[in-house]
Amino acid sequence: MESVNQQRLAILTIDDSPSVDLQIRLKHLKERSLTAILFCRGDYLEKRPELALQAIHEKHIIGNHAFSHTPFSNLTLAEGEKEISKTEQIIDRIYEQSDIRRPAKVFRFPYGDKGNRDPTHSTRAEDLQKILKEFGFSPPKLPNLTNSHYQSINAHKDLDWFWTFDAMEYGIYREWAKDLHTIDDVYNRMNTDSPDKGIEINNGTSDEIILIHDHSETTDVFPDILDRLLQKNCKFVSPEGHIDIFIQ
Ligand SMILES: [Zn+2]
Numbered sequence: 001m002e003s004v005n006q007q008r009l010a011i012l013t014i015d016d017s018p019s020v021d022l023q024i025r026l027k028h029l030k031e032r033s034l035t036a037i038l039f040c041r042g043d044y045l046e047k048r049p050e051l052a053l054q055a056i057h058e059k060h061i062i063g064n065h066a067f068s069h070t071p072f073s074n075l076t077l078a079e080g081e082k083e084i085s086k087t088e089q090i091i092d093r094i095y096e097q098s099d100i101r102r103p104a105k106v107f108r109f110p111y112g113d114k115g116n117r118d119p120t121h122s123t124r125a126e127d128l129q130k131i132l133k134e135f136g137f138s139p140p141k142l143p144n145l146t147n148s149h150y151q152s153i154n155a156h157k158d159l160d161w162f163w164t165f166d167a168m169e170y171g172i173y174r175e176w177a178k179d180l181h182t183i184d185d186v187y188n189r190m191n192t193d194s195p196d197k198g199i200e201i202n203n204g205t206s207d208e209i210i211l212i213h214d215h216s217e218t219t220d221v222f223p224d225i226l227d228r229l230l231q232k233n234c235k236f237v238s239p240e241g242h243i244d245i246f247i248q
Contacts, residue, residue: 009142010208010234011242012036013161015065015108017214018044018051025214026058028223032230035059035238037161038214039108042067042087049094056098061239062091063106063161064137072109072128073117080115081131088135104243107137108161132159141244142207149198150206163211165201167225173217183221190228201232208234 014025017038029036038052038060045052045062052062066072066083075083084107095102109115116125137159145156147164155162167190171180180186193202200206212225230236 006205008144008205008207008234009242010210010229010232010236011140011142011239012210012212012229012236013039013063013108013163013239015039015211015213016041016044016069017065018048018055019214019216019219020048021216021219022048022051022055022214024219025222026055026060028226029060030058032226034226034236035061035240037061037063037106037239039063039065039106039161040087040091041065041069042083042090043069045087045090045094049090049097052091052094053098056095056100059238059240061103061106062094063108064088064091065108066110069110071111071113071117072115073113073121073124075115077124077127077131080128084131084135103240104245105135105137106161106243107132107135107159112162114158114160129159136246138243138245140209141242142209144205144207145209147198147200147204147206147208148195150209152198161209163209164198164206165208166211167213167229169218169221169225170213170215172221173215183224186221186225187228201234208232 014036017040038055040062064087067086072080114125115128139159150164168180169186171177171186172183193199
């Protein structure tokens with residue numbers, strides 16, 4: 001049974017935008033009155049700024065997903081900073097053209113790689129968080145973000161946007177996503193909680209930061225994925241009120 005007081009909140013985030021199919025996705029989002037944070041790659045924003053502009057006009061938020069989608073553990077600190085700053089400049093320019101105030105600066109690392117995957121760079125993750133702070137990036141603000149995996153990697157202490165549930169729908173076309181060959185594999189995974197892996201979307205109590213992707217290979221299944229997510233016991237909220245904007 002659902003308790004109104006304890007309703008779990010969910011924020012929808014969409015990575016690797018803007019693809020050539022973003023317009024189709026925007027239509028599906030609008031039909032369901034959903035607003036999302038679109039974590040955009042700088043190189044794609046340079047190619048398709050008009051799609052990001054349309055997303056802004058449809059109340060979505062453009063987030064920074066670095067310029068070239070390189071894992072940050074493979075970059076020097078200076079290269080990482082450049083990936084962020086180049087993309088910031090493009091996003092600021094698009095907001096200026098839109099005549100809509102940029103509501104917040106939000107950032108997600110490509111592959112969720114916080115820079116801590118190379119043990120020889122022991123302070124890299126910490127240094128990157130300092131850079132995010134200097135840029136003025138804001139983390140999520142959700143009252144009950146207790147997801148076990150999210151907590152175990154200390155994501156609640158960081159300024160970048162990690163996720164509690166990744167739909168991994170890209171598994172249907174990427175060979176390295178081993179157990180996910182068909183869309184039914186993706187849906188079975190979505191329907192089965194595995195708290196040890198942080199998947200608590202069906203029966204958990206945590207608020208959720210949901211991750212899906214703007215990949216042209218999965219455009220056909222996008223509306224079905226949205227409808228399945230909407231059936232979970234979560235209330236999808238507009239991201240704008242759920243960003244922890246510091247008074248600086
Ligand atoms: Zn990505």
